[in-house]
Amino acid sequence: MMSSKPEILVYPTVEEAQAATARQIADLLAPSSRALVVLSGGAAPPGVFHQLGQPPLRNLVPWHALSILWADERLVPFHDRENNYFQTRKTLLDHVPIPSEQVFPVATYYPVEEAARVYQNQVEALLERHAGQIDLALLGMGPDGHTASLFPGFPQLEASPETLVAPVTDAPKPPPTRVTLTAHALNRARRVIFLVAGADKAPMVRQVLQGAYDPQRLPAQLVRPPVGRVTWMLDAAAARELA
Ligand code: 6PG
Numbered sequence: 001m002m003s004s005k006p007e008i009l010v011y012p013t014v015e016e017a018q019a020a021t022a023r024q025i026a027d028l029l030a031p032s033s034r035a036l037v038v039l040s041g042g043a044a045p046p047g048v049f050h051q052l053g054q055p056p057l058r059n060l061v062p063w064h065a066l067s068i069l070w071a072d073e074r075l076v077p078f079h080d081r082e083n084n085y086f087q088t089r090k091t092l093l094d095h096v097p098i099p100s101e102q103v104f105p106v107a108t109y110y111p112v113e114e115a116a117r118v119y120q121n122q123v124e125a126l127l128e129r130h131a132g133q134i135d136l137a138l139l140g141m142g143p144d145g146h147t148a149s150l151f152p153g154f155p156q157l158e159a160s161p162e163t164l165v166a167p168v169t170d171a172p173k174p175p176p177t178r179v180t181l182t183a184h185a186l187n188r189a190r191r192v193i194f195l196v197a198g199a200d201k202a203p204m205v206r207q208v209l210q211g212a213y214d215p216q217r218l219p220a221q222l223v224r225p226p227v228g229r230v231t232w233m234l235d236a237a238a239a240r241e242l243a
Pocket of ligand 1: 040041042043044045071072073074084139140141142143146147148149173
């Protein structure tokens with residue numbers, strides 16, 4: 001089945017894009033009795049997390065029903081500012097009543113191959129408990145077209161279908177050692193929200209959304225869930241080259 005065209009929503013400022021993303025996430029999760037949620041690191045999500053973690057949105061989300069995974073993680077200790085789980089904890093998870101056993105950070109204390117293997121098992125087990133589907137994936141995109149830690153020309157782009165998690169050892173964006181979900185995992189999502197802001201992303205936003213399909217060069221194009229809806233939440237700067 002072909003996935004439908006992505007929806008593109010443009011907001012004047014990054015703050016407005018973050019606020020609208022937080023609202024969308026809260027509305028989407030509000031009716032859930034259980035939901036598997038994938039979160040990302042990067043510059044834009046903390047503004048979203050901050051709003052989700054306080055009223056009124058905090059009161060809409062059934063926190064006890066969520067299981068949380070990360071789209072990618074940097075292989076640094078849990079208390080390192082570069083750690084995506086740490087950032088999410090500080091900006092969101094420490095402020096909401098989510099049971100800690102429903103939060104699944106990448107075990108960054110293992111060597112990267114082992115960390116990826118352990119996460120693969122966790123992701124498989126969680127998918128099994130959620131009818132094979134991710135309910136929501138919040139993603140970003142770098143100015144080079146990467147999403148999660150799927151970088152242009154990297155071998156993780158061609159992972160076999162059963163590979164849901166892959167190690168990365170030489171990422172161009174520091175820190176170089178990472179663990180990432182593959183497109184096969186991200187494409188289990190029923191709903192994907194890309195939150196992308198800033199003028200430096202504008203040429204890539206245009207190429208990914210309006211250029212030819214070339215996922216080796218434009219990895220964000222790999223995220224096309226067959227039964228999911230994809231929404232791009234952009235600020236005006238990131239959208240300025242769209243036709
Ligand atoms: C990471 C992120 C990564 C991010 C993009 C965009 O850990 O590096 O998960 O995939 O989403 O690089 O990041 P910015 O919003 O900071 O540009």
